[in-house]
Amino acid sequence: MLYDVIVIGGGAAGIVAAISAARAGESVVICERMPRLGKKILATGNGRCNLLNDNLSEEYYNTAGRALVRSVFEKFGKKEILDFFKSLGLEVYSQDGRIFPATNQASSVMKVLEMELRRLSIPVELNFTCIGISFSNGRILVSSKEGETIECRKVVITGGGRTYPALGSDGSIYEIARQLGHTIVDPVPSAVPLVAKDPLCQVLQGQKIFASARSIIEGTEGSSAKGELLFTNYGFSGSCILDVSEEISIAINRQHRRDVYVAVDMVPFMDRGKLKDELVRRKKANLPSDEMLAGILPNKLCLALARILERDDLDSAVGVLKGMRFKVDGTRGWNEAEFTAGGVNVDEIQPVSLESKFKKGVFFAGEVLDVDGQRGGYNLAWAWASGWVAGLQSKISRD
Ligand SMILES: Cc1cc2nc3c(=O)[nH]c(=O)nc-3n(C[C@H](O)[C@H](O)[C@H](O)COP(=O)(O)OP(=O)(O)OC[C@H]3O[C@@H](n4cnc5c(N)ncnc54)[C@H](O)[C@@H]3O)c2cc1C
Structure with a gap:
């Protein structure tokens, strides 16, 4: 026919x-x-x-x-x-x-x-x-x-x-x-979880936070997205990661670039000034470093990030919390x-x-x-x- x-x-x-x-x-x-x-x-x-x-x-x-x-x-x-x-x-x-x-x-x-x-x-x-x-x-x-x-x-x-x-x-x-x-x-692959061999991902695997993620490719900032971020044993997943994954996937899988990062703002709901003021207030109250972020981030993160709050330089702590960089080693591929x-x-x-x-x-x-x-x-x-x-x-x- x-x-x-x-x-x-x-x-x-x-x-x-x-x-x-x-x-x-x-x-x-x-x-x-x-x-x-x-x-x-x-x-x-x-x-x-x-x-x-x-x-x-x-x-x-x-x-x-x-x-x-x-x-x-x-x-x-x-x-x-x-x-x-x-x-x-x-x-x-x-x-x-x-x-x-x-x-x-x-x-x-x-x-x-x-x-x-x-x-x-x-x-x-x-x-x-x-x-x-x-x-x-x-x-x-x-x-x-x-x-x-x-x-x-x-x-x-x-x-x-x-x-x-x-x-x-x-x-x-x-x-x-x-x-x-x-x-x-x-x-x-696009809208895909990312592989990052960072020890923090291992420590925090299974933990979800509300975050903002941004791609950084060879030093140039790309797009950002807010939403759920999930730490996994291989790296990251969650909606904000999937939303910024395309630029990262193109950079790694198509353009074979190596210098690719995702920057994570763990406290997108507080601007730098507000976060700094709150940390100063807690420091003055002599809170131990593992309680400095209590109520702002999940307890598991408070413990994992305590080290950066031991310093007196709260500006640099704010900088880390608002833009922690993780090197991206790859994407999870076609099946995900x-x-x-x-x-x-x-x-x-x-x-x-x-x-x-x-x-x-x-x-x-x-x-x-x-x-x-x-x-x-x-x-x-x-x-x-x-x-x-x-x-x-x-x-x-x-x-
Ligand atoms: C897990 C998952 C969740 C998603 N959720 C959403 C969502 O909620 N909203 C949204 O907008 N998008 C979503 N997407 C994306 C969306 O599903 C796709 O973009 C859309 O289905 C593409 O439609 P398509 O018909 O072009 O391709 P497909 O749906 O992939 O259909 C192609 C068809 O062609 C057939 N085929 C391939 N090669 C041959 C061949 N040689 N001979 C004969 N047949 C062939 C395949 O078997 C398949 O049935 C999701 C994708 C996935 C994987």
Whole structure:
């Protein structure tokens, strides 16, 4: 059978691409290498699926991806994504700008998507690992590792990035993009815990604090983020670490820089002056050094940091507490990263249609592209929106 559209990859972007193409009257099939669709969707938001953010704008995405993101959100932005899920029957709510299904279950998101695939009678080829795309007499042939070949007029590639390979996207899709002439911006793990062989991490492992983290790469301060910080036996995790990890991961894994640090402000809720005044007051009251931070930091940290409060130079103690530097030795890698920084070079993609500039009839959407957003629903928002546009544009470009 000759399909109008083959969608390679049955994740967030692929499922929505198939729905938009089918709603536009196209015959469409999804080819997915795993035994079921949407495995990663089920794992998102710790099983709650943070599917969107109230403040959807290109500024929350990597610099290289922004023009493409703007172009896609102009066609299918926050309102359209909400309307889409409403049309599927999904109720949502917003918490601090993050939008979740009302059920707090990622499985509800998956369920309504699967119901729509069924309503539209969209066939799904599971255990179909695409290994090649070829072109013959105006037709596109998609071949699988399992020995099948399916024909179509248009193909939408939504094979994802490289994170959590056990959930399906293992980066093998980049090879297909390369075969088509595309360049790949070296993919590195993002939103990923950091490895730091600092004895303090060992001592404090399991301890959580509210902190602010900042990346420092070869002496240059990068972005910062506030939130939970977790000391672990290997280094650091927690939301503020994940939020600053991209710059660090790019510096270490892509640019092979060695002089990379994370600076931790352990008391972001007190400015330097206020902290100094409080320490002076406690010093005058002759508090022992291991009680100097009692009530400000957890007791375990009070003990671990007592040494720096033995000194009389409280300015330097404040400096350490407000910017303790830890050398970063690496990242925890693909099995612990939430998304991929890097992917198919966006300069090689038509911004209006998401069609390849090299191969007519080939479209890309989702994490396979060099587009990544901040944590908070931005990556799924990109997957839904780009999937919709690529699925729909595949028809428009033919008409
Ligand atoms: C643990 C975790 C939690 C996350 N939580 C959130 C969150 O709450 N909010 C948010 O916005 N983002 C979150 N993300 C990121 C978000 O899930 C992804 O950015 C998004 O799912 C990407 O969608 P996609 O369709 O592009 O790729 P994927 O969801 O990875 O789907 C790609 C699909 O393609 C298939 N595939 C790959 N290669 C082939 C091939 N050669 N042939 C056939 N099929 C192939 C894969 O098996 C997979 O099913 C999270 C990620 C992780 C890992």
